[in-house]
Amino acid sequence: xxxxxxxxxxxxxxxxxxxxxxxxxxxxxxxxxxxxxxxxxxxxxxxxxxxxxxxxxxxxxxxxxxxxxxxxxxxxxxxxxxxxxxxxxxxxxxxxxxxxxxxxxxxxxxxxxxxxxxxxxxxxxxxxxxxxxxxxxxxxxxxxxxxxxxxxxxxxxxxxxxxxxxxxxxxxxxxxxxxxxxxxxxxxxxxxxxxxxxxxxxxxxxxxxxxxxxxxxxxxxxxxxxxxxxxxxxxxxxxxxxxxxxxxxxxxxxxxxxxxxxxxxxxx
Numbered sequence: 001x002x003x004x005x006x007x008x009x010x011x012x013x014x015x016x017x018x019x020x021x022x023x024x025x026x027x028x029x030x031x032x033x034x035x036x037x038x039x040x041x042x043x044x045x046x047x048x049x050x051x052x053x054x055x056x057x058x059x060x061x062x063x064x065x066x067x068x069x070x071x072x073x074x075x076x077x078x079x080x081x082x083x084x085x086x087x088x089x090x091x092x093x094x095x096x097x098x099x100x101x102x103x104x105x106x107x108x109x110x111x112x113x114x115x116x117x118x119x120x121x122x123x124x125x126x127x128x129x130x131x132x133x134x135x136x137x138x139x140x141x142x143x144x145x146x147x148x149x150x151x152x153x154x155x156x157x158x159x160x161x162x163x164x165x166x167x168x169x170x171x172x173x174x175x176x177x178x179x180x181x182x183x184x185x186x187x188x189x190x191x192x193x194x195x196x197x198x199x200x201x202x203x204x205x206x207x208x209x210x211x212x213x214x215x216x217x218x219x220x221x222x223x224x225x226x227x228x229x230x231x232x233x234x235x236x237x238x239x240x241x242x243x244x245x246x247x248x249x250x251x252x253x254x255x256x257x258x259x260x261x262x263x264x265x266x267x268x
């Protein structure tokens with residue numbers, strides 16, 4: 001990441017290495033509760049990852065081991081969400097981050113430890129894959145705070161776990177265990193805490209080594225399938241698939257297979 005005003009806060013960390021971009025919520029003293037300035041920094045980080053061709057996979061996680069992200073920083077509500085205008089501005093900022101992460105053309109992985117609630121869960125739902133530690137807990141406490149959840153966030157929740165489990169989560173506002181999250185389809189894998197980091201690193205490294213055009217086409221088409229049929233951009237999806245077959249990577253993949261070696265994909 002470039003130095004300077006891009007991040008604006010030390011409570012958001014960004015790193016790039018070996019084709020993997022990692023964004024970390026770094027507010028462990030408050031269980032990674034997210035302030036407005038953190039959301040603003042997250043938008044800048046994700047936009048940078050999106051635009052950097054060297055980044056092939058994005059990992060999102062939280063510092064401290066006690067929380068992925070525990071949602072909005074309620075202690076900042078009086079300054080950041082005390083009026084209708086402030087609430088609209090705050091919600092617009094968070095939705096920009098959710099939409100950016102959900103629509104990122106590159107694969108995204110949420111590495112979850114501890115609490116993953118409220119806005120943190122909404123963020124994790126925007127990732128393609130979610131891996132969590134055994135002690136992780138998930139929930140949406142909106143009904144205990146009098147908050148409202150908009151269409152976009154609830155659609156992402158229902159798309160992942162279905163309307164019945166979404167209603168249970170929203171109506172009860174209780175915390176769900178990692179095992180319950182796995183049963184609902186909320187997470188892909190539940191692992192012992194000591195194995196989570198290596199597992200996420202292995203997933204990210206494996207994906208980063210695969211053909212970027214193929215992965216991007218698969219992500220685009222699968223995301224389009226979540227939309228109403230009338231809203232799907234089939235032409236773009238078909239063009240992305242055709243681009244795979246016309247690419248140098250397709251030639252490299254065939255040659256590597258015949259030569260019994262690992263392919264070196266360049267994304268072109």
